[in-house]
Amino acid sequence: MISMNYLRQKNSAQEGFTIIELVIATGVFSVVLLIATVAIILVTNSYVKGNVQAETQDTARGILTTVSQDIQFNTANSVNLGTYVSASNIGYFCLGNDLYVYQLGDEIGGVNSDGTKVYHALLEFSGTGKCPANVTDEGYLGAPQSGDNIAHELLAQNMSLETFNIAQVTGTKAYSIKLTVAYGSNVKSSGGVFTCPPESFGGQFCAVSSLTTAVTPRIQ
Numbered sequence: 508m509i510s511m512n513y514l515r516q517k518n519s520a521q522e523g524f525t526i527i528e529l530v531i532a533t534g535v536f537s538v539v540l541l542i543a544t545v546a547i548i549l550v551t552n553s554y555v556k557g558n559v560q561a562e563t564q565d566t567a568r569g570i571l572t573t574v575s576q577d578i579q580f581n582t583a584n585s586v587n588l589g590t591y592v593s594a595s596n597i598g599y600f601c602l603g604n605d606l607y608v609y610q611l612g613d614e615i616g617g618v619n620s621d622g623t624k625v626y627h628a629l630l631e632f633s634g635t636g637k638c639p640a641n642v643t644d645e646g647y648l649g650a651p652q653s654g655d656n657i658a659h660e661l662l663a664q665n666m667s668l669e670t671f672n673i674a675q676v677t678g679t680k681a682y683s684i685k686l687t688v689a690y691g692s693n694v695k696s697s698g699g700v701f702t703c704p705p706e707s708f709g710g711q712f713c714a715v716s717s718l719t720t721a722v723t724p725r726i727q
Contacts, residue, residue: 539679548680552711559690561649567716569627570661574673575722577602578682583724586682588673598647600673606632610648614692615660616669616711628668629661666690669701681723690714 514704524532581603591598596611609629619627628647662668669685687701691713694701703713 552706556706556711556714559712561718563666563690563714563715564716565689566661566663566666567686567718570686570688570718571718572601572686573631573661574600574607574684575720577605578673578684578722579725582726583680584703586673586675586724588675592601604634608632608648609668610673611671612667614665614689615662616664617639617692619669627660628666629671631659631661633659659703662688665692667694668692668698669715676721679723681721683719683721685716685717685719689716 547720584624585601587601589601589653598609598611600607607629608627610625610627613623613628615626616629619625630648650698658710667689668686668714669689670685672685673682675682677693689701691703691709692702693709694715695704701715703715
């Protein structure tokens with residue numbers, strides 16, 4: 508006959524977890540937690556990447572639309588292709604009464620090669636009558652002028668204008684417009700092609716949008 512004392516000892520020996528069981532449970536929980544963390548990071552990176560790409564593409568399309576309309580609704584004689592100074596990466600276009608002053612390769616909010624802060628990359632001066640302009644220095648793209656409320660920055664913070672070209676199509680009255688808008692400071696350039704690094708190297712905070720179109724002045 509089994510005594511009550513024996514039963515109490517047996518039940519006591521079966522209570523709780525052994526060290527091996529705790530180690531196994533901890534290991535399984537750690538693996539599950541690691542998988543969940545990686546999944547959250549990937550989803551977050553994809554979400555950020557999508558927002559950055561969408562904002563960059565919307566900005567590039569907005570610039571292309573604005574410039575295209577300025578050409579379409581002005582006479583060909585009022586299209587001044589301006590100049591571009593490679594030493595400072597600054598140039599301008601005059602379309603009707605609108606002046607566009609731009610600087611290539613500098614991220615808004617970043618720092619110029621001379622150590623000064625970048626306030627602007629593509630300014631539109633509407634109806635100013637300032638064309639043609641002398642933009643061989645950074646006067647137009649410096650800190651916002653308190654008395655000039657008609658200047659409008661077409662790029663957003665952390666964006667840069669990598670390429671911007673308007674040229675008349677040979678043998679026609681049409682003008683070709685090419686531009687590249689980039690988001691982030693880690694955009695890489697190779698042979699005129701701008702790309703972002705993989706997401707594992709911060710690519711989720713980078714985007715590039717290149718657009719090209721051709722428009723013809725409608726007013727003769």
